[in-house]
Amino acid sequence: MNLPFAHGGPVAQAQLKACPQDFQVVECMHVTPEGEGEHLWLEIEKTSWNTEDVAMWLAKSARVHRLSVGYSGLKDKHAVTRQWFSLHLPGKADPNFDWPEGVRLVQAVRHRRKLNRGTHRANRFVIRATEFQGDTVALESRLAAVAAQGIPNYFGEQRFGRGAGNLVRGREWLTGGEAPRKKALRSIWLSAVRSDLFNQVLAERVRRGVWNRVLEGDILQPEGSRGLFSADDDAESAARVIRAEVHPTAPMPGVAGMASSGPCWQLEQQILAPSQAVIDGLCREGVDEIRRATRLPVQDLQWSWLQEREGEHCLELAFKLPAGAFATTLMAELVTTPESSA
Template identity: 40%
Template sequence: MTAIENQHLDLTTIDFAAVTHSADLPQPMTPPIKQALYKAKPEDFVVNERLEVDFTDAGEHLWLHIEKSGINTAYLAKLLSEWADIPLRDVGYSGLKDRQALTTQWFSLRLPKKQKPDSDFAPVDIKEHETVKIIAEHWHNKKLNRGTHNANQFVITLRDIEFAKDQTLGDKSSVEQHLQTISKTGVPNYFGPQRFGFGGNNIREALNLFARPLKSTSSAKKKNKRKSAVREQNSMELSAARSLIFNQILAARVQDGSWNTGLNGDVFNLNGSGSIFASEYMDETLQARLASGDIHPTAVMWGTGNDKVAGEAAELESTVVQQDALLAALATGLEQREVKAQRRALRLPVEDLSCRWADEQDEEQTLVLSFTLTTGSFATSVLASIVQHLQLGSA
């Protein structure tokens, strides 16, 4: 599948904040809450990394389980490297955790002599609203690598809730019923706004990147090395471009109702794994597996070699891109840089979903949600399926 040749885009005419505002993307059901406030304070957005490790209690890697707030993962890794007096490359972590939240996650420090720093970890240059606490530690024989954990558990508090006015919605029982439904059906697996940067700036930068000519090289080896370096240096922009295309394809499939039922020619993802398989036609067996949550339809993370999808599913993906000049420009840029196509599930299962109404004076206006999501997915996608207008607090 090849994108159409893009026309020259006038970047001054594109509202990047609007085109990347994923909260406005279509939902299968009307969210029962009209508006709510989240992240009013760090403890309103709790993220706990789920990581199963059998520690050897031997080896040169000191693993630290750390609770933090007000600090992003990369900066904390830098502080740890300075404390241990080791290169930053010898600090390992599995995934990035939100700064505006109360989070727990693991880090590993490579200490060849197996000697811990003489002083306790107590960085002096963190601000008043920033906190860091080591809650557990183990020696292990391996570094913690990116993507090691498979899930995150969230505890999210929604405040100042205003129920929808629709006669079929509008009270606590309707919210609870809605939550029961999405715990069975899942929600659209949209990329959240974090992927696109402030005001959608990552998409602007992707277009600027694609506007620059590719440098020619004299040999295949140099060419491949250069392309690899470009992808690494510009991974944020490339990822944002693919994510925006994916979101729009998913939006089209939510609108036609096929996001969780499948189309002829779809590529399916086996739940809980990276395994995919293609099917030329939908049949009763596939429909039953979709209904049970055993498999999920997928859409392309745009790039070259998108040859597994066919039929109706392929036609829909191509049409969504070709009918939008911005998406076509992004798709062409990705192809020219020979980014390889991948597949991502359209449906996001919401595991262990529970809720409680806070025992406060305004208890009808405060809801605490708890759920678990696989890595690479966004809690804001779950919130968007529940709240029509989500307002960010000052955490």
């Protein structure tokens, strides 16, 4: 699905992830380990490793079950990323790890609880776009617009698997096709399907210019909160959305939850109606509908120009995004890449 841009589309070309060091991510935790307890929390810097592969290595090295290893979120493989893991070690001393290439321990601290998914609230990124070709003035103007207005909160293509395979197989399964053979695939396929449906609704809001504006009947979400409320219940909702205090939302379908109404509901139904059989399948699987903000604020956005070899420019960006947001959606508003062109 070709997703519409909010700011007019890319204004330059560049290469992303030419090497892992071009894409750096640091997890921002809001929990501080207490220094004692049955769980050993490990802050680890990994290069060219999947999060799950690190978790499996930790379990094997510490001689514990994989379920005794926790982490908050998945991080890119083709990158340098820093994130936390936990090991449940009741009555056991800290293991002596022989760290493999590409994995480095930053710190180890005991805590009383396991690290669960979704514990961290944000990620800090440093991204370098190399082999930059384009108008630097236009690019900086686009960056200023992004900093001021945010971007559509699309799910990135990595959510859908290679060649969107998880999305395709998930839709086939939910409409009567073959079910996933592994339990882990079930959640991956369900997530891909729901994320795609959300993207479809958000894309229509972008086309209509209301991804960052209130529609009558909207369900809104305060910035930095997971709570929801009806726009119709707040006379100041339109002004609050403009000030980015609250954000419009769109559904990730499933068993009916807090529903929009009026023009907002009509827009959502218009887009989702062709996928009703898929949504019925989600309901049969017992997936609850949730809502996700349509606008993604880009916090602390800074940029600089680095000189590459032979006089080429390199754009370096530093910014912070809430957990669950995709840095690739930001880059798509700025530059095209060889991969996206293909």
